Amino acid sequence: MTTTSHSNRDLRDEIRDYWSDRAATFDNDPGHKISAGAELFAWANLFRRHLGAANGRSLLDLASGTGEIALLCKELGFAVTGLDWAEPMLERARSKAPExxxxxxxxxxxxLPDASFDVIVTRHLVWTLIDPKAAFAEWRRLLKPGGKILIVDGDFVSRNWLTRMIERFSGSTSHGMVSRHQDIVARVYFNRGARSEAVASLLLEAGFENLRIDNRLSAIHRAQAHLFSWRKSLLRRSEHRYAISASAPMTTKE
Known part of the structure; x- marks a missing residue:
């Protein structure tokens, strides 16, 4: 037990340090920053589709990064709190969205305290979790009765014949960062890829209800396509990406 706890603590530190080192150039990578126009419109539609009108509800953006999703949710009318493990990411987020x-x-x-939020959102966090069962229980604890969660994620690990072929002809200039990333991914829970069905099963196990898997992300992908090289665009289209929404159970008073 002691050995496992020590290992997890070290891995969390590595994850925090990795994303801290990525912070300075994070928004330069297509797919991280949300561009104005069609992409922003597509993201807003996805959030409205699953969360409905904001109406000032309290929202927690987990793994905020540089604040792109937090800023979007603020503009939609939510009362937003962002949370991230890497302080350099948060420095950039605060400069974008000081409110x-x-x-x-x-x-x-x-x-954070129990029942603190009406809504929780995450983008590209679940696939990096060390212990998703504990994380989902924690997120359910943070939600008010009947509160909503929206997860936007994907399987960024599994490779079919097309992705292997694309990657063979796509070099990388950041070998050190790639090596660190691969080493971390090999030790997280979803080291073989975070498939939507597996994530959904764990959410149900944690007590979430009214679960909905949504693969209709093509509007976002089309809006991002002009930012990518043809190889990156093909890779993006071949990946298993999805949104999952669910509700915390309602409590009834006797």
């Missing part, structure tokens, strides 16, 4: 409260904490162990 949003950003906290530094581990998304799997937030230390």
């Amino acid at each position: 949003v409260t950003f906290l530094q904490a581990d998304a799997e162990r937030t230390m």
Whole structure:
């Protein structure tokens, strides 16, 4: 037990340090920053489709990164709190959205009070979790009765014949960062890829209800396509990407 706990703590530190080192150039990578126009419109439609009208509801953006999703949710009318494990990411997020409260904490162990939020959203966090069962229980704890969660994620690990062929002809200039990334991915829970069905099963196990898997992300992908090389565009289209929404159970008073 002691050995496992020590290993997990070290891996969390590595994850925090990796994303801290990525912060300075994170928004330069297509697919991270949300561009104005068609892409922003597509993301807003996805969030409205699953969350409905904001109406000032309290929202927690987990793994905020540089604040792109937090800023979007603020513009949609939510009362937003952002949370990230990497302080350099948060420095950039605060400069973009000074009206949003950003906290530094581990998304799997937030230390925030019970029933603090009406909505929780995450983008590209679940596939990196060390212990998704504990994380989903934590997120359910943070939601008010009947609160909503929206996860936008994908399987960025599995490779079919097309992706292997594309990657064979696509070199990388950041070999050190790639090696660190691969080493971390090999040790997370979804090291073989975060498939939507597996994520959904764990959400149900954690007690979430009214679960909905949505693969209709083509409008976002089309809007991003002009930012990518043809190889990256093909790779993006071949990946298993999805949104999953669910509700915390309602409590009834006797």
